[in-house]
Amino acid sequence: MTTWRATAAMTRATALGALGVAAAVLFGAPVVVVLTAPLLLLAAMGLLHRPNTSPVVETEVDHVVLHEGQGTRVRLVVDDLSDVEHVTRLSSPVRHVALHPAAGRMGCLLEPDGEPPVVEASPRRWGRRLLGEENVALTGRWAGYRWGPVSMVGSQLQVLPVRAPFDSRAEAPQPLGVVGAHRSRRPGDGTEFASIRPFHPGDRLRRIHWRVSLRTDALHVVSTRGEEDTxxxxxxxxxxxxxxxxxxxxxxxxxxxxxxxxxxxxxxxxxxxxxxxxxxxxxxxxxxxxxxxxxxxxxxxxxxxxxxxxxxxxxxxxxxxxxxxxxxxxxxxxxxxxxxxxxxxxxxxxxxxxxxxxxxxxxxxxxxxxxxxxxxxxxxxxxxxxxxxxxxxxxxxxxxxxxxxxxxxxxxxxxxxxxxxxxxxxxxxxx
Structure with missing residues (x-):
């Protein structure tokens, strides 16, 4: 239902109040009016604050891409809350999706300038997860009129695999890239020691190994292996x-x-x-x-x-x-x-x-x-x-x-x- 309709409490208060007034007039018993006066007052306040708006309700998810075990909030967006006093939400359970509250049912009174209640969802497995269908109902002031409940399709989440703890210090068997962290079989300007060889024109002076050079009376340099990616x-x-x-x-x-x-x-x-x-x-x-x-x-x-x-x-x-x-x-x-x-x-x-x-x-x-x-x-x-x-x-x-x-x-x-x-x-x- 997308229109405001009188609640059962409103109908019951109006009917009992009218019946009490009729009984008091018919049987001449003013005490009946005193007993039904609170019901008449509630019915009058409900009629006085009858909503005149047509709310537009949507759901909004804070994050649509999550990792396993992470959580997000499913918010209810209502364009006009001036005539709304109470909000009720009922979310259907879905496999591999944990909800808070666990049953997916919640309702609360709205504070001045407050927001509707928020449902928290946490996907527990990777993949595409479609949140369950949700029913939303709005209640006006003095519980006189209700809008809904209306069914809303759940949002879709993309759940990435969890970041499993993994680390490896092993090198690649056959690195053939350009620049990386793996030790190559080919000589290059890296940090891994390869050998000590005689000096050739073009070698860097900082590569000279002075101890070997002084002992052999000839310049020697340190050669290293290149570091490549794979x-x-x-x-x-x-x-x-x-x-x-x-x-x-x-x-x-x-x-x-x-x-x-x-x-x-x-x-x-x-x-x-x-x-x-x-x-x-x-x-x-x-x-x-x-x-x-x-x-x-x-x-x-x-x-x-x-x-x-x-x-x-x-x-x-x-x-x-x-x-x-x-x-x-x-x-x-x-x-x-x-x-x-x-x-x-x-x-x-x-x-x-x-x-x-x-x-x-x-x-x-x-x-x-x-x-x-x-x-x-x-x-x-x-x-x-x-x-x-x-x-x-x-x-x-x-x-x-x-x-x-x-x-x-x-x-x-x-x-x-x-x-x-x-x-x-x-x-x-x-x-």
Missing amino acids: AVLVVVDALADHGRSGGVDGASSSLDVAVRAAAAIAEHHVRRGDRVSLRVVGTGGETVRYGTGARHLRLIQARLATMQVGTPRDLRGDQVQLGVTAGTVVIVLSPMLSDVVGTMTASLVKRGLPVLVVDTLPTDVVPAVVEGTDPRIADLAWRMRRIERREALARLATIGCPVVAWRGPGTLDEVLHRLARWAQLPQVRAR
């Missing part, structure tokens, strides 16, 4: 989501672990000046090209928050084109339950690229049982699938692809150190 490709397996998600405060599904780990890895490398790219293997096939900077990081987080989960039709591992060039570090985030991802990873390793797999499958995950399926058959099928997964991981390990489980800070240090040592060894390639 390219990092983060591949996220979004073919399926295994396990149940309890939000940022609860249990994590395989996709939760993958998305949060991808956001943490991307943020770490962007801050170090590396070029980071994203590729999602799923229905949407979201892709973010190589780039650096805070704006590029926000773009990666937005793609992770809006990606589509599902398996495309007729998808094969040899058909997935990642466009990886030499020197790129490929980090595959996957539960490794799909042959497509396994084939794609093996092909990258055989090309000689530094590839590592981050296992995102939770240890306590259980398969979802379809109604009508025998639980014993479902458990047997899941155990067989786990055996196939272990064999796939073992085959990747035999061809030189390390597999680690995500555990936050330090997850990739040992693996990247091993890849860096392996990259420095002479490689024999068949022609």
Whole structure:
């Protein structure tokens, strides 16, 4: 209802007051008038302050882009509150969105020049979250007239993955960039010691090593390794989501672990000046090209928050084109339950690229049982699938692809150190 209508209290007070006056006149009992006088007074005050405005009500969210666990305020905007004394709001609950008050119901009297009550919302999981439908009702002075309730569509929030704590001191296996923080195999004007060699024309005087020069009676200089950036490709397996998600405060599904780990890895490398790219293997096939900077990081987080989960039709591992060039570090985030991802990873390793797999499958995950399926058959099928997964991981390990489980800070240090040592060894390639 978008018009002011008399409330039940107003109708009841008017009817009882009129009935009392009629009874007093009919039966000659003035005491009845005394008893019903308060009701008549309330009815008269309600009629006297009858609203004449037509309010326009809208909802407004302070922030439409949030990280998991952050909160925002959903405000009620009314163009004219001169005739409004009480505001009632009722918000429908939505999965993975916490409300305050928890039930989403609230109402309060308006102070002079006051604002309508505010509902606080906090998304608990990444993705696009649509706030629930909200019903709003306005009550006039002396509770005589009510406007509404009217239904209002909830606002949409874009929830970015939480900034998981992650840090790595490992260097890139094959840095081939221009300027960065990784030690290169090539000599350059860096800070990492390489060797002491005889002086050549063009060497800087500050590089002269005087102790060796005095001992050998010939000028020697200190040579250093260059410091370069690297390219990092983060591949996220979004073919399926295994396990149940309890939000940022609860249990994590395989996709939760993958998305949060991808956001943490991307943020770490962007801050170090590396070029980071994203590729999602799923229905949407979201892709973010190589780039650096805070704006590029926000773009990666937005793609992770809006990606589509599902398996495309007729998808094969040899058909997935990642466009990886030499020197790129490929980090595959996957539960490794799909042959497509396994084939794609093996092909990258055989090309000689530094590839590592981050296992995102939770240890306590259980398969979802379809109604009508025998639980014993479902458990047997899941155990067989786990055996196939272990064999796939073992085959990747035999061809030189390390597999680690995500555990936050330090997850990739040992693996990247091993890849860096392996990259420095002479490689024999068949022609």
